[in-house]
Amino acid sequence: MARIKPQALLQQTKKKKGPSRVSVPTILLYxxxxxxxxxxxxxxxxxxxxRSLVHLQDTVSVEEGHSVLADPKKSAIPRYAVIQTTKGSLSVELFKEGSPEVVDEFIESCKKGHFKGMQFNRVIKNFVIQGGDVERSGATEDWTARGKHYSQLDTSLxxxxxxxxxxxxRHDGGGFDLIITTAPIPDLNQKINIFGxxxxGEDIVQEIEEVDTDELYRPKTRIEITEVTLKQNS
Known part of the structure; x- marks a missing residue:
């Protein structure tokens, strides 16, 4: 029997102990x-x-729905009014937060058509224009009698x-009149409930202010409100 050389024996031992090679199909399978x-x-x-996102969106929608149902009038309150006159159109922002009761009364009056056909019966240059009952002129005449020129003017809104x-x-039997100032008025809070x-349309206000009037500040040509439209957006 032939003897195996030590070097050949070592090589055979390494071949037996070495790891077997992994086939390509096995690699692809793994x-x-x-x-x-x-x-x-x-x-x-x-x-x-x-699923979590849909659940969150549904929760938010339900909460928003509950808030609207809880106070349905809150989302439906008009924030603006468009006053159409024979001279042109005026857009007005309503101060619901500052004068809630007056704004509510104004809105109800609009829905009843109270302002349709209302005439501007007093036009005082550098002061106010007023629409309402022509027989109730005392307040405006009183303002005029007190003077319209002051040395100091209040700069508040x-x-x-x-x-x-x-x-x-206006609650003395005269209904809801409308007054638009054409200049700063120091004692305005004593005479007017501001709500917008x-x-x-400031140019339309100024155009009305420039019309000819008689000695009682009544316009010589008829100027009236033809329609008032309530809006959510300006």
Whole structure:
């Protein structure tokens, strides 16, 4: 029997102890299994993520629905009014937060058509224009008698020009009149309940202010309100 040389024996030992090589099909199989597992995990994550998002959106929608149902009038309150006159159109922002009761009364009067055909019966240059009952002229005449030129003017919002208000004496049987200031008025709070401001159509206010009037500040040509439209947006 032939003897194996030590060097050849060592090489044979290394070959026996060395790891067997992994076949290509086996590698592909393991890669496929890993891909399937990762895809399954990703699909599961997307499913639960979408379910959580839908649940959150439904919760928010329900809460918003409850808030609207709890106070349906809140979302329906008009914030603006468009006053159509024979001279042109005025857009007015309503101060619901500052004068809630007056704004509510104004809105109800609009819905009843109270202002349709209302005539501007007093036009005092650099002061106010007023629409309402021509027989109730005492308040405006009183303002005029006290003078319209003051050395100091209050600069607060309610004392600016183009503010919309109604006379504080309107409940004495005269209904809801409309007053638009054409200049700052220092004692405005004593005479008028301010509930809005003209934001478009200031030129129309100034055009009305320039009309010819008689000695009682009544316009010589008829100027009236033809329609008032309530709006949510300006």
């Amino acid at each position: 890669a496929l299994l890993l891909f399937v597992m990762l895809f399954f995990l990703f699909a599961t994550y997307r499913h639960w993520s979408r 309610k004392h600016e020009a183009f503010m919309l208000g109604t006379s504080k004496t 401001r003209v934001i478009k």
